[in-house]
Amino acid sequence: MNATLTTPESRLAESRTPDLTVVMADIGRRARAAAQVIALASPIDKTEALVAMAEALRAAAPEILAANAEDVSEARSRSATAALIDRLKLDEKRVAAMAEGIEVVAALADPVGAVMDAWTRPNGMAIERVRVPLGVVGVIYESRPNVTADAGALCLKAGNAVILRGGSDSFRSSRAIHAALVEGLQAAEMPADAIQLVPTRDRAAVGLMLGGLDGNIDVIVPRGGKDLVARVQAEARVPVFSHLDGNCHVYVDAGADLAMAKTILMNAKLRRTGVCGAAETLLVDRAVAATHLAPLVTMLLDAGCEVRGDEATRAVDARVKAATEADWATEYLDAIIAAKVVDGVDDAIRHINRFGSHHTDAIVTADQAAAERFLAEVDSAIVVHNASTQFADGGEFGFGAEIGIATGRLHARGPVGVEQLTTFKYRIRGSGQTRP
Amino acid sequence: MNATLTTPESRLAESRTPDLTVVMADIGRRARAAAQVIALASPIDKTEALVAMAEALRAAAPEILAANAEDVSEARSRSATAALIDRLKLDEKRVAAMAEGIEVVAALADPVGAVMDAWTRPNGMAIERVRVPLGVVGVIYESRPNVTADAGALCLKAGNAVILRGGSDSFRSSRAIHAALVEGLQAAEMPADAIQLVPTRDRAAVGLMLGGLDGNIDVIVPRGGKDLVARVQAEARVPVFSHLDGNCHVYVDAGADLAMAKTILMNAKLRRTGVCGAAETLLVDRAVAATHLAPLVTMLLDAGCEVRGDEATRAVDARVKAATEADWATEYLDAIIAAKVVDGVDDAIRHINRFGSHHTDAIVTADQAAAERFLAEVDSAIVVHNASTQFADGGEFGFGAEIGIATGRLHARGPVGVEQLTTFKYRIRGSGQTRP
Incomplete structure (x- = not known):
């Protein structure tokens, strides 16, 4: 790790967090609690939060670019490749594109509550299959800071809480973007814990997320190079939406x-x-x-x-x-x-x-x-x-945005948009029916 | 293990198979090859096979009941509980019910190829989301021999190959039922490997299945008591459709x-x-x-x-x-x-x-x-x-039959019927479109 970081806050983020397990378990619990709230949020409230997030992101452009400049300078001092610098570097246009991306998600149809199927049984019971949120999504990504905004927005639209674990390279950029997203959530009176960013660069946080944080992560989405995806696929104890190869x-x-x-x-x-x-x-x-x-x-x-x-x-x-x-x-x-x-x-x-x-x-x-x-x-x-x-x-595909492409056969396959970030449940309405 | 078994065939099934890894890997490969064939089988061919399976099962009732009598006698000699004997024991009525169950599955709508969604992009490309089989399903069950017939029929209807690992208690019964199912497959000129039964009681076979047989099992369905389900959930390296508790x-x-x-x-x-x-x-x-x-x-x-x-x-x-x-x-x-x-x-x-x-x-x-x-x-x-x-x-629910109930949040939730045993893919039809 680089020695140019001197603020107490960034030292905290750099050092091996001694109580990382405790910190991560708490993040998981708070994500689950927030998920229960936003699963029931109205489409209008979620749209409002997304619009507020986009506005907050635009307003925070100076802070985001300043944080990003520090990330880029640190990466250069480490002699990072030009490709990595390109993925990492933000400018006014890229920040504006992130905000527009959130607005695209805001304008999508809300998937939650959609009736996928409905039928009535001979005994008069009406059965419906309705879309409900997945729960808590863990997103593990690398140097592209825009994933913070994209994944945050998509998960919120689908009624999920999300735990974001950004790359070490883009740590400050992601933190600045995340602060803007939280501002948007709060403006719409949504729980701030609906979009959490792991507050440390300690790589052990990834391992803890792959373990599922005591059942508080329902699915992991890795976004990055093959090494990351391979590690996630090999170690995750929870379902993963990902693809290793696009041959x-x-x-x-x-x-x-x-x-x-x-x-x-x-x-x-x-x-x-x-x-x-x-x-x-x-x-x-x-x-x-x-x-x-x-x-x-x-x-x-x-x-x-x-x-x-x-x-x-x-x-x-x-x-x-x-x-x-x-x-x-x-x-x-x-x-x-x-x-x-x-x-x-x-x-x-x-x-x-x-x-x-x-x-x-x-x-x-x-x-x-x-x-x-x-x-x-x-x-x-x-x-x-x-x-x-x-x-x-x-x-x-017209999905508005995606959190990735999946090549697994279960649940999500192909582009993972808001619909693929939901699941379903059955609602039965009866009038006193009992099973013979 | 019990010493009353004396035929060479059953000795083979009893003893620790020295080359079990090889045997199981071969079962996996053959299942994958069969899955590729039956994924493309026509609805009529699958229905014919199912009807032939039901007929073969009825015709084989004497053999099935004889095999079951041996299983029951062995269980009694081991002082098995009355509840286990009840789950294990077959009679004419139960065999007839199995055959009828297969006929119910035969009469269900074929889920494969159903267009779940279709839309056209502004550039003229037509996109369809169509149901396709999951691939290879592994079913691990305990003393109920009827699972052999139920799971075999459901998986075939959904265009999947299945690897069945029945309980030790019902080994002979399951083998006799399986023989009838294979007869039905062959009568309809379907690959016999589409429904395979693990030919040994060696418990290590379960561990190998949970490892996924070199990527040749796409999902595992455990059917049985909590100990079995808990073990499968803890050890499986492939997705599992199951529930541990119904509280x-x-x-x-x-x-x-x-x-x-x-x-x-x-x-x-x-x-x-x-x-x-x-x-x-x-x-x-x-x-x-x-x-x-x-x-x-x-x-x-x-x-x-x-x-x-x-x-x-x-x-x-x-x-x-x-x-x-x-x-x-x-x-x-x-x-x-x-x-x-x-x-x-x-x-x-x-x-x-x-x-x-x-x-x-x-x-x-x-x-x-x-x-x-x-x-x-x-x-x-x-x-x-x-x-x-x-x-x-x-x-x-009107699903005709189920392979179990799932309480996981991904892919299958609630009763797992033929639809839940499928996945989907996207078909794009263009006229020369390129991405700008």
Whole structure:
């Protein structure tokens, strides 16, 4: 840890908190108590709180930027990478974007109380399945301070309390953002404990959260790099919404229009290479390899993308490197793609189900039958026909915002928006019925 | 283990399997492969298989009853309790009921492929959320051999493969039932591996299943007593659908009609005392304690139910024993009830949310406002107004059948029927869209 921190407050935050278990258990208890209150808050009250949070965030921009400048300066003094500094650094525009993000969440339909299903039994009992909040969400993230605002807003909208554990790098920024969120909660007379930020950089806090804080965390959402997600998945004793890998595929079928395939592949691979929906493997149907493979591969190479191919792919351009078995299962998150010729849609489906990560996979084809096969048989959270894999995003789905993408099979799958942050219960209304 | 087993086959099943890890890993791999096939099976094919399974079960009744007789005789030689023998013992009627249960599942609507939601984005992309099977379900149960048929049928209907680990007591019965199910699968040309029974009594198999068999089990459902469920909840490295306690409440509000309160309480407590939906605590509103408490308590005492009460309850009848704090949190599963006077619906809600197990809780009242408060604020999987808590059952909900009741908050909550044994994925249909 860095020695430039000198205020008593930040020393507290730096040092190993001796009573961390006590502090965290108390955070858990307060979160549970707040959750019980905001689970019953009216849609209007929650919207008011969110609007007030956005206002408080804008008003606090100077304090947030000052805190962020300290975080950035500390990171620079530690020789942090340019990528980390970029994720960490805030400016007026980024603070404004955070406030706007909260307003987008404020404007979403309130999911709580929605009747998902309703029926009447032969004995006259009316049964309803209604959406209710999940409870307490734990969010563990790294250097992006905006997660503080995004996760806080989404959890509140869904009627949940949230315990935020931000990265050490962005500790002061997150604290300043969190103070603004609490101001918004208080302006709307909501419990401040509905959005808590772990007040220490002590990494042991993460371990305690993964243990569930005596049953006071219902689900953990990790937001960050693979090391973080892998640790959370391995150690959590509570359910986790997360994905470790986004090994996404673009399959160019015999029925593909070449121009559309080029446009989709270019976007899926190179629009942004560091996002989880970026394509990592190109599969081309052998039936059109003679006409489609070379133009697709040359396009990527010319755009500066490294291509690692099987024998057929290597034959089309000398710049193609040899792919190994490991490449089929690799998420590069970089300007690199694996490329392979397959024997039609069945072989493509087999390859994706074997090597993919059940995240997002696309087929390009004008052949409806092949497309339906692909959509039905590829076992991924998101399957796409004739569009880019980079649409794997809650905003692009129309969810308003997301707290992440899940590749687990239970409860949440794909973008995790406000609806996925709820659960349900059954309400039975009778007139004295007893069970025979 | 008992020495009366002499066939080589049963010796194999008895002895510690030396290569158990290998055997179980193979079961997991075969389940995953079968799951990929039956996930895509048509509704008609699955229905045919289920009908054939019911037929095969009826035809195999003599073999099943013979196997069961051996199980029962072994249990008796071990001086098993009468309750265990009752759970274990099959007769013609019970075998017929199993076959009928499978036919009920066959007749249910197929959940797979149902479009849960569909919308179009401003860029023209059509997004659908469709139900898909969960994958591989692991079911760990105890002495009731009928779980073999129930769980096998439900999982197949939902397009899942299932790995069944029956109790040691019912090993031969489950094996005979399983053989009939496999016959049904084969008659419909479905993969036999879609329903596998762990072929050994070695308890280490349970531990291996709880570890997830190399990612080849997606969810575990324990069916049995508290020891089993507690072990599964503590050790499982995969999600679990289960409940440990059914500490259900009946709250008799100031607005309750006494006659209705008596009928509902009698049914909720004493219809069957050993089921998870049985009431374990009676709460009576102080406003009507003078008129309602004595008749309710006397009714239960006269019916042979022990009552453990607070001071106010003890005052109404000398037979009432003193309740301790522990009684409020106890699931008796017996003819015993805790009883307490509370200060109106708010106090009842507080008591239930504090001491209950989030299973099933009921209010009796003619006061609609109090009822709505109770239904909204009691944080349980099932909340009931003016009906018995013993309706907590998939069949009673109209689900056709259930694999259990879940009190966890994620994915499945309440009765776990075929729908809860599915998940979903997103299908996107575009016309060349790329992300800006």
